[in-house]
Amino acid sequence: MRAADTLRAALAAALKELDLPWPDKLVVEPPREAKHGDLSTNAAMLLARAAKRNPRELGQELAARLPALCADIEHAEVAGPGFCNVTFRPSFWRRAVAEVESAGAAYGESDAGKGRKVLVEYVSANPTGPLHVGHGRGAAVGDSLARLLRKTGYAVETEYYLNDAGRQMRLLGLSVWLRLQELAGRAVEFPEDWYRGDYIRDLAADLLRREPALADLPEDESRARCGAYAVEQILGGIRADLAAFRVEHGRYFSEKSLVDGGAVDAAFAALEKAGYTYERDGALWFATTRLGDDKDRVLRKSDGSLTYFASDIAYHHDKYRRGHDWLVDVWGADHHGYIPRMRAAVAAMGEARESFDVVLIQLVNLLRDGKLVSMSTRAGEFVTLEEVLREVGPDAARFLFLSRKSDSPLDFDLELAKQRNLDNPVYYVQYAHARISSLLRRAAAQGLTLPERTDEAALAPLDTPEDMALLRQMAAFEDMLAQAAQNLAPHHVSRYLMDLAGSLHAYYARHQILLPDDEPRAVARLALLRAVGQTLRNGLFLLGVSAPESM
Known part of the structure; x- marks a missing residue:
């Protein structure tokens, strides 16, 4: 039962009788105080000028007509500068019981989305380490968003963008290789930005047990094998954690496939055709300033390597080419500044800016014994999602992650989550x-x-x-x-x-x-x-x- 739809239908009939248009900014919502009725509308205030009447007088006219036009409306009255407050009959509300009984698990479904094709992309953490509690919040938000959109009539697909190419993957391979060499008794020197977590040592030890000769292979070959093994094992752990968290993805999309499948070239061709690319100093540039960005952005460096932005453009171009007309990305709040340039890319590809939305996920402040637990993937000082699930379970974790607006910081109290x-x-x-x-x-x-x-x-x-x-x-x-x-x-x-x-x-x-x-x-x-x-x-x-x- 949608009371708002019932009132809108009665309003439409009343406005037709009065030969007045449906106002674009019409609002139907509960009044501030329950004693003023079930729903309130600002229709009279919006239409007063067109009707050449005082807003309260027009509101009184609407209030007089609505009960006659809808048997479910018990009475209507004008309040304030012209709000029309409506009260439904008790029988109208009692019918909600029958509607729930009839619909069962389908209760709440609607066709609000009208079958619009939506692709929700979430988590998409680099496979350089286990998921931590911050990833958990993004996973809960993305998965629940997909469920919610399906419930309200959207055609939803879900995706995890797998960053399996680029510098981070090379650094992961190097980190595991260095640990493997150390475990093999070799003297090694660790760079400043390597991955330090205990899981790196565990991966190296497992791989060395499986392939003892790996430490003696040529460095390039050995590092490549270390990187491939690390991604395979870490991604397996990510999938297992998400399954335990009741989070599903319809597809894991590989970044490597963008280049291999020609998606990058296709995206660049689309931007060039639209007149938004140019070359300077041997690099390929995207003229994002023409679309509201603060400066132009490099797509392909002078050495031929692609920027992260180039891969992201190609990925989103591919999403549109697959037939999705609304893209919803769930990103960490630190990516806030990245939104304008992606909107610029969407516009340059000829897509409507409103066809791309980003849901930002703010930090999770994990408290243990009243103390804040610091988290840094590279330093190896973080609490994994697996640890949180083991301690409080998926029910408490998901509900608490979803208890506040996603772009607001969240204090996750482990002790509270365990209380019964x-x-x-x-x-x-x-x-x-x-x-x-x-x-x-x-x-x-x-x-x-x-x-x-x-x-x-x-x-x-x-x-x-x-x-x-x-x-x-x-x-x-x-x-x-x-x-x-x-x-x-x-x-x-x-x-x-x-x-x-x-x-x-x-x-x-x-x-x-x-x-x-x-x-x-x-x-x-x-x-x-x-x-x-x-x-x-x-x-x-x-x-x-x-x-x-x-x-």
Whole structure:
């Protein structure tokens, strides 16, 4: 049930009667205070000039027409400078129970995305070391975004961009090779920027045991083998960590394949055709200043090597060529300055700027015993995602990662994540679902069973303010999902679930459910709570979090 759509339909009919256009900036949203109604619209204020009328007078005209045009609207009234506040009938909200019962796991689905083809790329960590807790936040956001977009009618594919070429890979191979030489008893000198983690030593030791002769091979051959083995093993660990974290990628896209498959040449040709490239000092340049960047950027250096920017342009050009019309990248917040030049590249390729969006992931401050844990991949001082999952589990990790807006810093309290009480946000929500499941089991044990579909008459006993509040909150699920998808904001889901769980706990404390002397009211309340449980379950799935039936 989308109350906003119901009001929009009634508004459209009213405006047609008044011969007024649909305003571009029309807003339909809950008023600031619940006592002012269920929804409010600014239509009268936007149309007052076109109608040549005072906004309040026009608002009163709309308020008078809406109940006659929509039987679900109980009354409407004007407030402030011309807001039109609308209140729906209790029967409208009670129908939400039947809608949840009918839809089940599909409740909340919509066609808001209208099948638009979206490619969500996330994690994409260089295979130079294990995933750390910061990567975990990006993984949770990207995976939940994909789930959310699918739920709201988008055709979604997911991808991990595998940086398996370039300087970082050469440095990884060198780091493992140096450790291997050291383990073979050779004197080595480590460069300043090599990878120092214990995992480098472990990789070198494993490889030396497998291939003892490797230390004596020519350096180029031995280093190449060290690099290939390291990438293979590290990527295997990354895949395993993501699987344990309930994160899926439809495709791992190799950076090497860009050059091998001609994608770089194709991208350069597209930029040249559009007139955005030029050569200077033996290098190939991209004239990004013409598209709003602060300076032009090098694509191919004078020595013939490609810049990272060139590979990224080729990758995104390839994404568009594969038929995607909306690209959503999940990047670390340190890439903020990279966004304008990528938008410039998108525009130069002839694509709409709004067809490319970036979701930034801010740092995770991991706390252990009240102290901040520092993380540096190259120095080897970091807490891996595997360690976090082993300590707190995927449910707590995913929910906490998604509890705040992704571009805001997040304090991840390991002790809080392990607590099994209502101070722990994920436990708070999961317990609401388990509490409902327990109540339904108790009802069945007492011989009080619910039909698969509860008719409207059986829900009539839902008449208290708390009943109505819980119904309204549950019915807002689909609207919330559509808004969260539009804003690429999965944290809206976690906040909604916290609020819904809070309302459920308060409702349970205030009202007796299994009323021995009032079976009709008991059945109505059980049906309501069963629908709330389904809504909680559906929301938790979008976050990649389980919905236990007992705790």
